[in-house]
Amino acid sequence: MSPRIRAVGLTLLLAGVVVGGIVLSAITGQLAITPTEVAGSLLRAVGLDTVWAPTDPIVESTLWFVRFPRILMGLLVGAALAVAGAVMQAIFGNPLAEPGVVGVSSGAALGAATAIVLGASVLGGAGIAVFAFLGALLATLLVYVVSRAGGRTEVVTLLLTGIAINAFAQAGIAFVLFVADTASREQIVFWQLGSIAGSLWSQVAIVAAVGVAGVIAAILLAQRLDLLALGERNARHLGVNVERLRLVSIVLVALLTGVAVAFTGIIAFVGLVVPHIIRMIIGPAHRGLIIASAVGGGALLVLADLLTRTMVAGAELPIGMLTSLIGGPFFFYLLWRQRRRSGGWA
């Protein structure tokens, strides 16, 4: 089977999972809603009145004020994080680079926390998003400048840099918490756990605008990211303006991570697990990888969110905790495998 057919097939399969996850997520919860009511409500929204349309206003408002924004947020954040991971791995030349692991998410979190304390949240979601982006950008630049040598990044250097940046950002968040008033403090703590519950349409709109633009930009960069796998010098010999590609990619990673973290907190390992599994199935060519990662990341978070809502009756687990619970061991497995293959922590 040609890689292209595999890529399209996998993407369609994942899209099916997304649709299934959306329906499942829309009907599941404290208030049980039937799939036909969901379909009817959606059809009514586009102006088609059918017999399926829910008559109960509570059903209608539950769908439109609680579940739909939440589902969309999960989709968008998952897609943004997975694509950010794939782009990051390409420019670092290392499959272990991931926004959460190397501290970019923490940087964004520090930015967002600062925004909350400074009252930038009165500007609406946009203020938090801008601060999160700036934090993510600073962190990405820092990791990039510190950890690369000769166009590649050694695992050890990458992880040590990540430890340092994570430590610094966590200290920064602790300081921000310390100086914050009670209301801000509560907001930060809750948000830090990583949750897509209580997403507002205004937030979803911001994440959608930045996320969709970012994913499209990543797809446009895909071919050049392929060439980067040959090393920077060879990529340049093949006509790639490597300096510009690096800069654009770093801003892209920061944008996608920043906007994902801004409203949902740190949801780690999505950018590691999703591109890795997709690479194993369809190969490393970035066009297919980025498209499938976007869909796969969305599917993962919609399903993970469903799990967090249903695993413990009457309570919701933080989604960031769940992804780290799965992603942590997976990361360890990758490390172990890479170490065995290269005979050291190179």
Next chain:
Amino acid sequence: MSAPGSALIEARGVSVRLDGRGILTGIDLDVRAGEILALVGPNGAGKSTLLSVLSGDASPNEGEVTLLGRPIGDYRALELARLRSVLTQANAVSFPFRVIEIVQMGRNPWMRGSTVDDDREAVIRAVEAADVEHLLGRRFTSLSGGEQARVSLARVLAQSTDIVFLDEPTAALDLRHQEEVMRVARGLAAQGRAVVVVVHDLSLAGAYADRIALLDSGRLDALGTPAEVMTAERVSRVYGLEVRIHRLGASGRPVVLPLRD
């Protein structure tokens, strides 16, 4: 394509210093269409640095390198990629791409402006010349060093440029493939392309090069035909090793042998 013998790249008074140490000093050299220019010399003589300067990767501290009469530093990466290709010594690939994908990457500079047929034909020719047909479906990362080197060569050939730089293309290869790579270089030159190759094997350089540039401690010790450059006295002095030179056939291609007991 330019007329055979015309200078495509001209280096004048090129000097490169690194940490205050002279890596190259006062090099004057032309890269000409239709010929193989071999850069030889002991380890650390500055061969790879000279190749970097000629290919536009590095800019000299003094002197000037022009490509088709224009300073090589003025070209954009894409323009340069359509004029010259470079086979580097290090050819690691970060992700497990398939061999066919790697070779196709050589077509990137022509993405706009060439037809699908052009691309396919260039890839097929490159794959045949580098003898990597049987590897096409494999993952690059699973190949041996010599196989990786040949796949990288195929990628460089697929780029179809008038100037081809090869930095130690034979280093990881077995005897047959060493000869085949040099024959490929010969074929490129016969098509009117310019080939610049760094080699360690003086006999290989002597057998295939049109001109040899012998570097010694960053200076151009000699530049000329293999017969002119390869004298026992000169090679012995530059390499610090007694050698004997045999002349083969009517052309008198030199074969260099160290004096052994």
